[in-house]
Every structure is written in structure tokens, then in C-alpha cells.
Amino acid sequence: MRKTAHPYIPNTVPEVQEEMLKEIGVETIEELFVGIPEELQFKGELNIPEALPEYELKKYVEGILNKNKTADEYLNFLGAGCWNHFVPAVCDEVNQRAEFVTGYAGDPYEDHGRFQALFEYQSLMAELVDMDVVNVPTFDWAQAAATSIRMAHRITGRSEALLPKTISPDRLKIIENYCSPQVTCILVDYEEDSGQISLSDLEGKLSENTAAVYFENPSYLGFIETKGQKISNLAKNVGAITIVGVDPSSLGVLEPPSHYGADIVCGDLQPLGMHMNYGGGHAGFIATHDDLTFIKEYPSRLFGIAPTIVEGEYGFGDVFYDRTSFAQREKGKESVGTQTALWGITAGVYLSLLGPNGMYELGKTIMQKSQYAMGEIGNIPNVVASRFESANFKEFVVDFNRTGKTVKEINQYLLDNGIFGGKDLSEEFPEFGQCALFCITEIHTKADIDRLVQTIKDFL
Numbered sequence: 001m002r003k004t005a006h007p008y009i010p011n012t013v014p015e016v017q018e019e020m021l022k023e024i025g026v027e028t029i030e031e032l033f034v035g036i037p038e039e040l041q042f043k044g045e046l047n048i049p050e051a052l053p054e055y056e057l058k059k060y061v062e063g064i065l066n067k068n069k070t071a072d073e074y075l076n077f078l079g080a081g082c083w084n085h086f087v088p089a090v091c092d093e094v095n096q097r098a099e100f101v102t103g104y105a106g107d108p109y110e111d112h113g114r115f116q117a118l119f120e121y122q123s124l125m126a127e128l129v130d131m132d133v134v135n136v137p138t139f140d141w142a143q144a145a146a147t148s149i150r151m152a153h154r155i156t157g158r159s160e161a162l163l164p165k166t167i168s169p170d171r172l173k174i175i176e177n178y179c180s181p182q183v184t185c186i187l188v189d190y191e192e193d194s195g196q197i198s199l200s201d202l203e204g205k206l207s208e209n210t211a212a213v214y215f216e217n218p219s220y221l222g223f224i225e226t227k228g229q230k231i232s233n234l235a236k237n238v239g240a241i242t243i244v245g246v247d248p249s250s251l252g253v254l255e256p257p258s259h260y261g262a263d264i265v266c267g268d269l270q271p272l273g274m275h276m277n278y279g280g281g282h283a284g285f286i287a288t289h290d291d292l293t294f295i296k297e298y299p300s301r302l303f304g305i306a307p308t309i310v311e312g313e314y315g316f317g318d319v320f321y322d323r324t325s326f327a328q329r330e331k332g333k334e335s336v337g338t339q340t341a342l343w344g345i346t347a348g349v350y351l352s353l354l355g356p357n358g359m360y361e362l363g364k365t366i367m368q369k370s371q372y373a374m375g376e377i378g379n380i381p382n383v384v385a386s387r388f389e390s391a392n393f394k395e396f397v398v399d400f401n402r403t404g405k406t407v408k409e410i411n412q413y414l415l416d417n418g419i420f421g422g423k424d425l426s427e428e429f430p431e432f433g434q435c436a437l438f439c440i441t442e443i444h445t446k447a448d449i450d451r452l453v454q455t456i457k458d459f460l
Contacts, residue, residue, distance in 0.1 A: 017029070068278075071084050071276065071420070074415075074418050074420050075418060075419045075420065075448055075451065075452065076419075076420040077419065077420060077421060077422055077438045077440070077444075078420045078421075078422065078423055078439060079394065079395050079423070079437065079438075079439025079441075080168070080220070080395070080423040080437050080439070081141070081168055081170070081171070081220075081268070082270060082276050082279050082281075082282070083249075083270065083276075083439060083441055084276060084439070084441055084443055085249065085271050085441050085442065086441075086442055086443050087273050087274065087275055087350075088273065088349075088350065088353055090353065091274075091346050091349050091350055091353075094345065094346070094349045095342055095343075095345055095346045095349070099113060100114065100117070100345055101342065114341075114345075115303050115316035115317055116316045117345045117348060118136055118303045118341060118344055118345060118348075119303040119304065119305060119316045120348050120352070121134075121344045121345060121347055121348030121351075122135075122136075122302070122303060122344075124347075124348055124351040124352060125248075125285055125287065125348075125351065126287060128248060128251050128256070128351065128359065129246070129248070129251065129256050129257070129258060129265045129287045130256040130258045130259065131256075131258050131265055131287035131288060131289060132287075132288070132289050132290035133287065133288050133289070133290055133294070133295055133298075133302065134285055134286070134302075135286045135287075135298050135300040135301065135302055136300050136301040136302070136303065136341050136344055137269060137284060137285055137340040137341060137343055137344040137347075138283065138284035138285070138286065138300060138336070139282065139283070139284060139340060140268055140270075140282035140283065140284045140340075141171065141245060141266065141267055141268035141282070141284045142170070142171040142174035142175060142178075142284070143174065143178065143284050144245075144266035144267065144268075144285060144286050145171065145175055145214060145243070145245050145266050145284075146174060146175040146177075146178035146179055147178070147266075147284075147286060147299060147300075147334060148212070148214070148243045148266045148286055149161045149175065149179055149211070149212050149214060149243065150178070150179060150182070150183065150299075150333075150334065151241075151264065151286075151294065151297040151298070151299075152212035152240075152241040152243065152263075152264070153179070153182055153183050153211045153212070154297050154333065155211075155241065155294070155297055156211045156212075156239065156240070156241065157211075158208075158209050158211035158240070159182060159183055159184060159211065160184050160186055160207070160209045160210050160211060161179065161183050161184070161186070161211055161212045161213075161214060162186050162187075162188050162202065162205055162210060162212070162213045162214065162240075163175070163185055163186070163187055163188065163214045163215070164188055164197050164214075164215050164216065164219065165187045165188060165189055165190050166190050166195055166221050167187075167216065167219075168220040168428075169428045171220070172185070183211065186205055188201050188202045188205060193388070193389050194223070194388055194389050195219065195223045195390055196223070196226065196390060197215055197225065197227060197231060199227060199230060199231070199234065202231065202234055203234055206234060206235065206237075206238045206240065207238065208239070210238055210240040211240060211241065212235075212241045212242070212243050213232075213234070213235040213240055213241075213242055213243070214243040214244075214245065215231060215243075215244060215245070216245040216246070217244055217245075217246055217250075217254070218246075218247055218250055218254075218393040218394075218395070221388070221395070221396075221397050221425075221437060222386070222392045222393060222394065222395030222396045222397065222437065222439075223386070223388045223390035223391065223392050223396075224254065224390060224391045224392065224393060225390075226390065226391075228244065228257065228260035228261065228262075229260040229261055231261075232260055233261065235261075236261070241263045241264065242261050242262050242263050242264075243262065243263065243264045243265075243266065244257035244262040244264075244265050244266075245265075245266050245267050246265060246266075247267060247268070247271060248267055248268075248271060248272055248285075249271035249272070249359075249362060249366065249394070249441075250363055250366075250393045250394075252356070252358075252359030252360040252361070252362055252363035252364070253360060253363030253364055253367060254393070258287075258289075263288065263289075263294070264286060264288050264294070265286075265288075266284060266285060266286045266287070267285060268282055268283070268284055268285075269282070269285055269344070269346075270282050270283070272346070272347040272350040272351060273346045273347055273349060273350030274343055274346060274347075282343075283340035283343035283344060283347070284340075285344075285347075286298065286300070295319075295320060296320065296323050297323075297333065298320075298323065299323075299324060299325060299333045299334035299335075300324065300336045301318055301321075301324055301326070301336070302318070302319040302320065303316055303317065303318065303319065304316070304317065362442055363393075365442045366393065366394045366440065366441055366442055367393060369440045369441075369444055369446075369449065370392060370393065370394050372446070372449060373385075373396075373438070373440045373444075373452070373453075374386055374392065376449060376450070376453045377438070377452075377453055377456070379453075380453065380456055380457055380460065381460070382400075382402040382403045382404075382460070383399070383400060383402075383403060383456070383460070384398070384399035384401075384402075385397075385398045385399070385438075387399040387432065387435055394439055394440055394441055395437055395438065395439045396437070396438060397425065397432070397435050397436070397437055397438075398435065398436050398437075398438055399432070399433075399434075399435050400434045400435065401434050401435070403434075405434070405459070405460060406426070407421075407424040407425070407426055407434050407435065407436045408424060408426075409459075410436070410456065410460075413455070413458075413459040414455055414456070414459075417455050419452060419455060421438070421452075422436030422437050422438035422439070423436060423437040424436055425437055
């Protein structure tokens with residue numbers, strides 16, 4: 001136990017610590033950590049350098065940060081879950097207002113305007129996915145998918161979920177961790193040529209213990225899943241719930257999952273007005289029909305509109321609040337927070353700016369540019385784009401196996417020439433060999449794509 005109190009760490013006064021330990025029935029602080037294996041406990045002294053003056057510390061940290069290379073300086077073709085879209089200036093202007101940036105997680109008595117902003121976001125998002133109910137955002141797509149599966153588990157009382165083998169391995173890890181131990185995740189094979197889910201393998205793995213069938217459209221590997229209705233029909237034949245993960249930037253041109261049988265739609269809000277922020281800036285959404293069976297299983301907050309005691313006046317507030325962990329505390333279905341509500345407001349601003357026509361133009365522009373890129377890259381000798389025969393939205397798999405070069409070598413050459421290349425898939429999907437996932441969005445010009453193609457040619 002410390003002999004003196006630390007000026008910046010609470011409860012380090014020796015007498016206070018002794019009283020706290022006595023209250024909970026232990027003698028030393030070390031007893032609180034007996035559950036941590038000995039080999040994971042650091043017993044030495046931390047090598048913390050002497051503190052620098054504020055000015056010198058600022059310069060030191062800036063020096064470290066200046067080593068970073070960003071998509072502002074380099075041409076970027078990376079995607080795979082964090083995409084380089086254009087962010088209108090008004091998105092930043094609104095989400096950095098003090099009323100939102102400091103009060104977005106306040107309580108009802110604190111800020112009714114925030115409730116209205118989140119209600120507007122939910123309404124706009126519901127229109128985009130053609131569903132009735134949308135939640136206040138989760139952490140990201142992975143948590144939204146995991147929560148959707150847990151919702152299906154609670155509704156059906158079943159303990160298995162089927163997911164495509166083409167899912168992002170990182171997303172799968174989070175889903176498995178979040179669903180464990182109540183739900184077991186089982187992977188479904190894909191068709192070698194198209195990448196689409198194998199309906200025969202899906203049918204063979206469906207059972208009376210299947211709580212949900214989850215798939216993504218567009219997929220992690222970029223192709224558009226065309227068998228959505230058939231997948232949904234197979235799931236419903238055994239009483240399972242259909243969950244579809246979706247990139248919302250595609251919904252101006254692609255049919256929303258609710259049109260081909262989705263009971264729950266989820267995905268990531270990052271394409272809707274959020275900067276990449278070194279992999280951050282994520283928030284997940286969940287959407288369902290106006291069905292109480294599903295609504296009562298949402299663990300997160302929902303905001304609605306209702307009349308007040310003044311005739312003709314309306315207010316905004318929580319819907320069915322007593323189902324959340326805020327009300328249920330340790331008895332809640334899941335524990336949720338408010339850390340991404342600000343991104344919901346941002347997505348609402350973005351959707352209100354673009355509207356239906358803007359989302360259509362966005363999707364059309366992306367598809368036109370990605371098709372051009374696929375065609376040009378595919379004309380490079382010994383390069384195949386895309387590896388799959390299916391149509392793609394903004395991402396596609398480029399096959400370099402016949403070039404005699406590895407993706408790592410190609411990406412290093414691109415990096416040396418100011419370009420972030422596609423994501424190397426050789427570790428995530430070793431069966432593909434030397435393949436990379438490239439991403440094209442509305443920010444890429446023809447000159448950008450031509451530069452990428454020429455640089456690859458120069459190396460090969």
C-alpha cells in the first residue's frame with residue numbers, strides 16, 4: 001500500500017484506502033487481482049521518463065504524429081470496413097457544436113433538442129433501410145451484428161447462428177466474443193466462382209436450433225449477394241430470423257434488405273458523414289419493423305415523438321425505456337452506453353443533406369467509378385479484377401497470383417509512390433493466394449484510378 005497520496009489519482013490517501021479495503025473485507029489491494037494469472041501481472045517498475053514541460057511535451061508528441069501518412073497526403077484505395085468518403089463541412093460544424101459535443105449523452109431534463117436530433121436521425125435511417133424502428137447507435141457494425149444475433153437468440157430461444165465464410169475475420173471475432181457463450185457461430189460455405197453463399201451448404205446447416213441467419217450485402221469482399229430472398233426463405237422455413245448487414249452508402253442504388261426478407265437490418269454509419277480517424281469514427285445501427293416482439297429486445301435506447309399536455313404540442317423522449325440496461329441495470333439484456341450517439345446526429349445531418357436523390361447519385365457515382373477501375377486493373381497482364389463473377393459495389397478483390405509478385409511487394413511499391421494499395425487478403429483468406437481488396441468511392445477521380453493502374457503496371 002502507498003505511504004503517500006498521489007496528487008492526480010483518487011482514493012490514494014492511505015487512510016481512505018484502508019477504510020475501503022476493510023469495508024469490502026480484504027487486507028491488501030493485491031487481493032483484488034487474485035483472478036489474474038501470475039504470469040500476466042507486471043511486478044517491476046514502469047519505465048516512465050521524467051515529465052517534460054508542457055511546450056516540450058507538445059512538440060515531442062507532434063513529432064511522433066507527424067510520422068503518420070494520411071489519406072490527405074497519399075492516394076488511398078483501402079476500405080475493408082473503414083471507407084474514404086467525402087464528409088460535407090456541415091457535418092463537422094453541427095457535431096462540434098457545444099450543445100451536442102458536450103451534451104449528447106445528457107439526461108431528459110438536460111436537453112430535449114438532442115432527443116429531437118436523434119429522433120430525426122432514426123427517422124431518416126428508417127426511411128433509407130425501409131424499416132420502422134432504428135436504435136440509437138451501437139459501437140460499430142460488429143457490435144450491431146452481434147446484438148442483432150443476441151436479439152434473435154432471445155426471441156427464438158435457440159443457440160446457433162449461421163454466418164458466411166466471407167465475413168470479415170475481425171468482425172467475426174467480435175461477434176463470436178459478444179455472443180459467447182449463449183450463441184454458437186457456424187460458418188456457411190461460399191460458391192467458388194461467385195463468392196455467393198452456398199444455398200446447399202446453408203440448407204444442410206439449418207436446423208431447429210438455428211436462431212438466425214446473418215449475411216452481408218454488399219459482402220466484406222465487395223460483391224453483391226443476389227440470393228437474399230432465397231436465403232431468407234430457407235431461414236424462415238425452420239423458424240430462424242434473417243439478419244442482413246449492409247453498407248448504407250449502397251442503399252441509394254441497391255434494394256434495401258427489408259425487401260428480400262430481412263427481419264433485422266444492421267450495419268455501420270461511418271460512410272454517412274464520418275471521417276476515418278485512423279480507423280475510428282464508427283457507429284452501428286439496428287433496424288426492425290414495428291413489431292413489439294423485436295422492439296422489446298432492443299437493448300439500446302429508442303427515441304420517439306408523443307403529444308404533451310398542451311394541445312397541438314409534441315415532445316421527444318425515450319420509448320419503452322424500462323427494457324434498457326439504464327433501467328434494468330445488472331438485470332438488463334445487454335449493457336449499452338451512449339458513446340456513439342453523437343455519430344447518430346452526424347449521420348442524420350448527412351442524410352438530411354443528401355436526401356433520396358443525393359443517395360442515388362452517390363451510389364451511382366461509386367458504382368460507375370468502381371466498374372471503371374475494375375476494367376482498367378483487369379486489363380493489366382496477368383491481373384484479374386474481380387476474382388469473383390458477381391457484381392460489385394465499391395470494393396472488389398484483385399487477383400495477383402499470376403504475376404509472380406506478392407501483394408505485400410505490390411503494396412510496398414505503391415506506398416513508395418504515394419499510394420495506399422488494397423488490403424492484403426493472403427492471411428485472412430489464404431485459399432485466395434495473393435489477392436487484395438481494393439476500394440473505390442465518390443472521392444476518386446479518373447486521374448486517381450489511372451495513376452493507380454499505371455503504378456501497378458510500372459512495378460509488374
